Amino acid sequence: MNNSQQNTYKTFTPLIWILKIFAINSNVEDARMTLSSIIRIIVTASILGTLIIISFYFKVKYIFSDIIISIKLTDAIQMVYDYCQYIVDLYFVYKYGRRISAEYFKQYDKLDKVLGMNSYQTIKKRIIKLILLFTGLWIVSSSFDMFAWVLSYGWRTPLVYSVAYIYLYIKIATMLDFTSHVIHAEVRLKIIGDLVQVHYNDTECSTDLIGDCIFNKNWLYANENSSTSKRKLHPDPIKSLPHPGHHEVKSLTRCYLMLTEQVVYVNSMYGLRILLNSLSLLIDMVRYTNIGVRIVLKSQDTPYDSGYLPAVSNLIRLLTCAAIFVNLADHCENVYRKRERIITIIDHLLIYKSPSKNLSTEASELRALITNRPVYFNMANFVCINYSLLASIASIVTTYTMILLQSPN
Numbered sequence: 001m002n003n004s005q006q007n008t009y010k011t012f013t014p015l016i017w018i019l020k021i022f023a024i025n026s027n028v029e030d031a032r033m034t035l036s037s038i039i040r041i042i043v044t045a046s047i048l049g050t051l052i053i054i055s056f057y058f059k060v061k062y063i064f065s066d067i068i069i070s071i072k073l074t075d076a077i078q079m080v081y082d083y084c085q086y087i088v089d090l091y092f093v094y095k096y097g098r099r100i101s102a103e104y105f106k107q108y109d110k111l112d113k114v115l116g117m118n119s120y121q122t123i124k125k126r127i128i129k130l131i132l133l134f135t136g137l138w139i140v141s142s143s144f145d146m147f148a149w150v151l152s153y154g155w156r157t158p159l160v161y162s163v164a165y166i167y168l169y170i171k172i173a174t175m176l177d178f179t180s181h182v183i184h185a186e187v188r189l190k191i192i193g194d195l196v197q198v199h200y201n202d203t204e205c206s207t208d209l210i211g212d213c214i215f216n217k218n219w220l221y222a223n224e225n226s227s228t229s230k231r232k233l234h235p236d237p238i239k240s241l242p243h244p245g246h247h248e249v250k251s252l253t254r255c256y257l258m259l260t261e262q263v264v265y266v267n268s269m270y271g272l273r274i275l276l277n278s279l280s281l282l283i284d285m286v287r288y289t290n291i292g293v294r295i296v297l298k299s300q301d302t303p304y305d306s307g308y309l310p311a312v313s314n315l316i317r318l319l320t321c322a323a324i325f326v327n328l329a330d331h332c333e334n335v336y337r338k339r340e341r342i343i344t345i346i347d348h349l350l351i352y353k354s355p356s357k358n359l360s361t362e363a364s365e366l367r368a369l370i371t372n373r374p375v376y377f378n379m380a381n382f383v384c385i386n387y388s389l390l391a392s393i394a395s396i397v398t399t400y401t402m403i404l405l406q407s408p409n
Helices: 003-010 013-021 035-066 069-115 120-153 156-161 163-202 248-296 309-352 357-372 387-406
Strands: none
Touching: 003 069, 003 120, 013 120, 013 163, 035 069, 035 156, 035 163, 069 163, 069 248, 120 156, 120 163, 120 309, 156 163, 163 248, 163 309, 163 357, 248 309, 248 357, 248 387, 309 357, 309 387
16 A cells, blocks of 8 residues: 555554454455455354354343243344344455455545545544544443343343343444544545635625625635645646646546545445444344333342342443444434535535636536435445434334333233
């Protein structure tokens, strides 16, 4: 990898160490499958599979007879589903992701040379903050949950159930991996918007306007002292332009098109995995809600009286799962807002300003491309990841929890 590719790759390094623990890292410098990678896959999958088998055997033999059927059923389904999902993760990472991961980073190299990308440290810091946040949530929720169930059942039973904590962190790691790629798309869309805004600022206002041009609309203008307002385009490495001064917006159009290809890769690599991940988290949320409510209503007894601590622990785990969904939707929505900002600036450029014929044509082409090929993140073309998804998730959890609670068993 050259320096630019290394800069992009290094933003993932804090996360790569976590992903390597579970052998699901798809951010690789070399697409070749090494022997150590194959061994890591086999060993990790075997260990996690063995833990599931041991846990399931112990539950069937010693625990399930004392648990109502709705909790027993959802727990059994979750165990099998989590491992199957992990196998799917391994398939995508090492059969599909590694094959084109290096090309993915090369594409960013071309893109960043045009945009003058210099936000690598900012991206890395954002990723580190997310890692610390969700690792902290996972530690707090898992520790409190273990403490609550130890007071209710003793050490043996909670220890068997603790394998679920490992799979929850795998889901968190997968979500963080996806979110990191979303952040990269967001930052580059912001740079494109800033560069379009430079053209807007440098273009004279139309003379037939009623009143002054909207110079005081800070929601449209960037801070004049910021580096983005002074950013200049670098020469296009894709094709030499005879008159670069007249083709800067054309270069941005190419950049946006290249960025849509990056998003296509992200959707292909993570779409099905995030869909399965979300379904697993939905099962978890329904399970936590069902257990918590039944403990509060005293329809599920525990050997030792620990009060409402297990219910509180399930509430904390429920909120952790909800935070994962909110994080996904929020970062994807930030990308959509950056895309809409570019369209807004172009609209004001064409209507309130007097751009040259070339600038007007190229700005219109960029707007048409952004409108016709919007950047969207989806779950295997099945669900678009946005704020509406959160309302659907809340509705699903409520509905299925009510169904489970209607039966005393």
